Structures are given as C-alpha cells and as structure tokens.
Amino acid sequence: MSELRPDLAAIAEMIGEGARVLDVGCGDGALLEYLSRTKRVDGRGIELSQQNVNACVARGLSVVQGDADADLAEYPSHVFDVVILSQTIQATRAPSKVLADLLRIGRHTIVSFPNFGHWRVRLSLLIDGRMPRTRALGYDWYDTPNIHLCTIADFVALARGSGAVIERALALGGKGATHPMRPDAWGPNLFAEGAIFLLRSA
Amino acid sequence: MAELGSPKFLRRLEAPGVDQGRAITFDRPLVLDCGRELVPLTIAYMTYGTLNAAKNNVVLVCHALSLDQFVTGRHPVTAKPGWWETMVGPGKPIDTNRFFVICANVIGGCMGTTGPASVDPATGKPYGLSFPVVTIRDMVRAQAMLLDALGIEQILCVTGGSMGGMQVLQWVASYPERVISALPIATAARHSAQNIAFHEVGRQAIMADPDWRGGNYQNEGVQPSKGLAVARMAAHITYLSEAALQRKFGRSLQNRNGLSFAFGPDFQIESYLHHQGMTFVDRFDANSYLYITRAMDYFDLAADYNGVLAEAFIGTKTRFGIVSFTSDWLFPTSENKRVAHALNAAAANVSFVEIETDRGHDAFLLDEPELFAAVRGFLNSAAASRGIE
Numbered sequence: 408m409s410e411l412r413p414d415l416a417a418i419a420e421m422i423g424e425g426a427r428v429l430d431v432g433c434g435d436g437a438l439l440e441y442l443s444r445t446k447r448v449d450g451r452g453i454e455l456s457q458q459n460v461n462a463c464v465a466r467g468l469s470v471v472q473g474d475a476d477a478d479l480a481e482y483p484s485h486v487f488d489v490v491i492l493s494q495t496i497q498a499t500r501a502p503s504k505v506l507a508d509l510l511r512i513g514r515h516t517i518v519s520f521p522n523f524g525h526w527r528v529r530l531s532l533l534i535d536g537r538m539p540r541t542r543a544l545g546y547d548w549y550d551t552p553n554i555h556l557c558t559i560a561d562f563v564a565l566a567r568g569s570g571a572v573i574e575r576a577l578a579l580g581g582k583g584a585t586h587p588m589r590p591d592a593w594g595p596n597l598f599a600e601g602a603i604f605l606l607r608s609a
Numbered sequence: 610m611a612e613l614g615s616p617k618f619l620r621r622l623e624a625p626g627v628d629q630g631r632a633i634t635f636d637r638p639l640v641l642d643c644g645r646e647l648v649p650l651t652i653a654y655m656t657y658g659t660l661n662a663a664k665n666n667v668v669l670v671c672h673a674l675s676l677d678q679f680v681t682g683r684h685p686v687t688a689k690p691g692w693w694e695t696m697v698g699p700g701k702p703i704d705t706n707r708f709f710v711i712c713a714n715v716i717g718g719c720m721g722t723t724g725p726a727s728v729d730p731a732t733g734k735p736y737g738l739s740f741p742v743v744t745i746r747d748m749v750r751a752q753a754m755l756l757d758a759l760g761i762e763q764i765l766c767v768t769g770g771s772m773g774g775m776q777v778l779q780w781v782a783s784y785p786e787r788v789i790s791a792l793p794i795a796t797a798a799r800h801s802a803q804n805i806a807f808h809e810v811g812r813q814a815i816m817a818d819p820d821w822r823g824g825n826y827q828n829e830g831v832q833p834s835k836g837l838a839v840a841r842m843a844a845h846i847t848y849l850s851e852a853a854l855q856r857k858f859g860r861s862l863q864n865r866n867g868l869s870f871a872f873g874p875d876f877q878i879e880s881y882l883h884h885q886g887m888t889f890v891d892r893f894d895a896n897s898y899l900y901i902t903r904a905m906d907y908f909d910l911a912a913d914y915n916g917v918l919a920e921a922f923i924g925t926k927t928r929f930g931i932v933s934f935t936s937d938w939l940f941p942t943s944e945n946k947r948v949a950h951a952l953n954a955a956a957a958n959v960s961f962v963e964i965e966t967d968r969g970h971d972a973f974l975l976d977e978p979e980l981f982a983a984v985r986g987f988l989n990s991a992a993a994s995r996g997i998e
Contacts, residue, residue: 464960465982467990471949471961486956
C-alpha cells in the first residue's frame with residue numbers, strides 16, 4: 408500500500424470513524440480506499456475518467472462515472488456526512504453551483520484547491536507577463552483543465568457567500584506540509600501553494 | 610409441497626453423461642401478474658460450488674432470453690460449453706471455490722422449467738398458446754420459490770446480463786431485504802421501443818411459418834423451424850455491432866471466388882447467420898421464444914412506481930454494480946446509466962462501469978478482461994462486507 412499524498416492525508420484526518428463519505432473526483436480511489444480501510448467509512452465516489460472508475464470498482468469501491476457539474480444535482484439532500492472535492496473545483500464549469508450542491512448533499516464539505524494567489528503565480532504574471540506555470544499548476548493556458556482558478560481569499564468569499572461556515576482551514580506548503588491558518592490572513596494567500604477548507608452547511 | 614427430481618428436456622441429450630441438474634415441482638400455485646395461476650410448477654436449475662454452513666455465499670445467476678441454467682460445464686443437450694464459462698468456475702471472477710452459484714431456467718422457458726411446451730394438466734396436452742403470458746416479475750417470483758424450497762434466505766449477489774439484468778433489478782425491487790448485492794450487466798429498467806420492435810419482427814417470423822399451426826405445432830408433430838431460425842437471425846444482428854461485423858466478416862465471400870448472381874449465401878456474414886439460426890432451432894422452442902420476448906417487452910420497472918424509477922429503490926441497502934459496453938446498441942450505456950442515476954437519487958450504494966469494446970451486446974458473454982476485473986472486485990467487496998472468506 409503506497410503512502411497517501413500529504414494533502415489527502417490531511418483531508419482523511421478531518422473525517423470521523425464510520426462516516427458516510429462522497430468523494431467527488433475521486434481519481435483512482437486512493438483516498439476512498441484509505442478511508443474505508445482505516446476509518447471504516449461508507450464511501451462513494453464520482454469520477455470523470457472511465458478508466459479510473461473501472462480501476463476503483465476493481466478495487467471494490469463504489470464509484471460511478473460522472474462529473475461534478477452535471478451529476479450532483481440528482482443526489483438527494485443531506486445524505487452524506489462529508490462530501491469531498493479535492494483539487495477539482497478549479498476545473499468545474501460552475502464552481503458556485505457545484506459548491507452549493509456539495510453543501511446541500513453533505514453535512515460537511517471539504518474542498519481543496521491550488522492557490523492562485525501564491526507569490527510565484529503573482530510574480531510570473533508581474534515579471535514575465537505570462538500565464539504562470541508552477542509546480543501546482545503545470546499547464547499552459549491553452550490546454551489547462553483549470554478554467555476557474557481562484558486565490559484563497561476568493562474561495563473564502565465564495566464559501567461565505569454560499570452561506571457556509573468555515574470550521575477549519577489548512578494552508579498547503581511545498582512538499583505537502585500543512586499548517587492551520589486564519590482564512591482572512593494575508594500571509595497564507597501569498598505563501599501557501601494550496602488550501603484545504605472544512606465547511607459546514609449553515 | 611415440493612418434490613425434487615430430474616429435469617425433462619424437449620430435445621435429445623447430446624451429452625448424456627454430464628450433470629443435468631435438478632428439477633423441483635411445486636403443487637402450490639404461482640399467482641402470475643396476468644392473474645392466472647401456474648400449477649403444478651416445475652423449475653429446472655443447476656448449482657455450482659458448495660453452500661456454506663451460514664448459507665450466505667449464494668450467487669444467483671439469471672439467464673438471458675435464449676440461454677438457460679447451464680452456466681458452465683458441458684451442456685447436456687447441446688454438448689457445448691456453458692454460456693458463462695469465462696465468468697463462473699473455480700478461480701474465475703464468480704469463483705465456485707468460494708460461492709454457491711444457482712441458475713434456474715426461467716418460467717416460460719424450454720430447458721425443463723414449466724413453459725408453453727410443458728403438458729397442461731387440464732388437457733394432458735402441451736399448453737401451446739394456452740400457457741399464460743408471464744412477466745419478468747413472475748420469473749423472479751418463481752426463483753424466490755426455488756430459493757425458499759432450498760432454505761436460502763439471503764443472496765450475496767444476484768447477477769445476469771440482458772434479460773438476466775432485468776431480473777436482477779426486479780429482484781431488488783421485489784425482495785430488497787433478500788439481496789445483499791446486485792450486479793446487472795448490459796440491461797435496462799424498461800424495454801425500449803426499438804427493442805420491442807425487433808422482438809415483434811422475430812415473433813411475426815415464427816407465426817408466419819405455416820408449421821407454427823397457431824402455436825399447436827407440437828400436437829401436430831411439426832416444428833416452425835424456419836420461422837424460429839429467421840427470428841434468431843434477426844435478433845443475432847442486434848447482439849453484435851457494425852464494427853465487429855466489419856472486422857469479422859467485412860464483405861468476404863463464402864467459399865467462392867465471385868458473386869453467384871443468385872440468392873444463395875454469397876457472403877460469409879450470411880452463412881454465419883444461417884448457422885446461428887439452424888443451431889438455435891436444435892435447442893429452443895418457438896413458443897418459448899414468443900413468451901420470453903413478450904416478458905421482456907412488458908418490463909418497465911418504473912411503471913410499477915408511479916413512473917419514478919428511483920422509487921423502486923428507496924431505502925435499499927443493496928450494493929449495486931452496473932456494467933455497460935460502449936458498442937452495445939441494444940442495451941446502450943444510456944439505459945444502464947439511467948438505472949445508476951435513479952439509484953443515486955435513491956442514495957443507494959452504486960458503482961457504474963462502462964467497458965470499451967466493439968463487440969456489442971454480446972460482450973457480456975465474451976472474454977472481456979475489464980468485465981472480469983469489475984465483477985471480481987465487486988464480488989470481493991460484497992463478500993468482505995459479509996465476512997465471507
């Protein structure tokens with residue numbers, strides 16, 4: 408069993424024993440498998456790539472092919488303890504609608520994303536005048552799946568605007584280190600490569 | 610009360626030494642959707658593997674339209690390998706070293722279970738068209754009677770492709786508390802207009818055969834073989850795909866150098882279809898074909914729940930695994946996905962896998978490694994949830 412990616416480990420740490428979990432954009436199912444093994448969660452996944460879905464099912468996970476923009480609407484309200492959207496919100500067509508759906512479906516929502524306010528990103532645009540390509544955002548502007556990038560401050564505004572309560576906020580540093588942060592502090596918005604938020608539906 | 614015996618087959622045994630399975634006869638009536646009763650009712654079935662002491666390792670396999678209970682091993686009537694040889698057996702995805710596999714011939718069938726070719730006790734002659742029209746739900750009711758008689762309360766997994774998948778969905782709707790997991794493959798919650806249309810072509814071909822005799826052919830000592838063969842040929846095309854036909858046959862000629870300028874089988878695809886039609890007639894009953902296609906046409910699970918499919922599954926604890934194939938145009942991905950969406954809306958535990966293949970609907974019977982991996986993974990996780998080794 409390979410080690411869980413540090414940002415996923417930080418997410419896993421937020422989830423209680425035996426919780427009902429929906430992982431939206433669950434990839435190859437690494438997090439779901441870890442959660443069902445170590446925390447006996449009742450886990451489900453949605454994943455865009457059919458190849459990944461097939462791999463998940465072969466691992467014994469309950470995963471359906473679908474995407475966050477189109478398929479969350481069909482889920483009933485308040486059926487999951489935790490809904491996870493890991494490194495995906497920036498690739499959705501309608502992030503505010505997706506977030507509203509997540510808050511409706513789960514009692515808690517965990518969202519992680521790359522921080523477009525990171526100083527490298529800012530510097531790249533300021534100095535080179537080019538769209539940034541960084542460790543966290545390794546695409547050219549024309550082939551990136553990340554069509555709705557945001558800064559930590561942007562996300563905080565959206566979360567509050569959606570009526571969510573921010574219960575915890577973690578800054579993701581280089582090499583996967585995580586630090587608790589104050590959502591409104593300017594420091595993390597400049598120095599964190601990404602962030603993880605634990606939200607509660609108000 | 611039920612009596613256990615050997616099944617009676619319509620056709621001669623080609624492999625007399627092999628396991629013919631069992632037949633159980635009930636003298637308590639089965640009340641059908643059409644309002645009529647079926648009594649006595651015989652159900653012919655096969656089992657593979659061993660039932661464990663807790664009786665919790667049962668995998669119920671539901672067969673498709675033209676298939677039967679001989680899932681694996683040699684078929685006693687055709688002497689050919691079973692239809693799911695690749696899937697079921699020791700070490701196979703449905704591992705008979707771990708699971709107790711049951712497959713019963715559907716009611717209306719012709720491999721030992723009561724159907725239109727069986728003798729009507731009221732007249733002492735074969736039922737023919739006086740056999741009641743049966744539904745998918747009736748088939749499932751009959752299987753539940755069989756499991757009751759075998760003392761089996763819960764099913765670890767009920768699975769099947771095509772019409773077998775319809776039975777899987779009906780099983781969960783009818784007996785939610787008995788089904789731990791359900792694995793419907795290449796199926797739909799309702800038969801589409803196009804599929805009803807193809808079935809009607811097949812039925813009309815049978816009924817247009819002068820030897821059909823209004824369904825009374827058995828009493829008159831004939832067989833509507835040509836009609837049944839044409840029905841099978843038409844249906845067989847729908848099980849394949851244009852790409853697979855092109856790859857396998859293209860426009861290749863059959864044992865000749867040029868076109869014959871006549872109506873014999875010039876093309877390989879023609880003689881392939883003729884062969885499919887001819888071999889089918891040797892093992893299948895024409896009236897059974899009418900009845901079973903009708904059962905599929907009538908299937909519309911949502912109709913029993915105010916047209917809302919999700920309501921068929923509200924509160925279900927059953928784990929679902931749904932599989933479709935990209936080139937299946939008879940039971941396309943969209944139909945399978947409709948079931949997955951309804952299950953999501955019912956907050957059910959569901960997986961959905963679409964497998965890339967050019968082999969059409971028949972892919973569920975063929976060597977498809979991704980299908981095997983999905984079935985194995987799904988069954989393992991269902992078994993683990995019940996603590997089965």
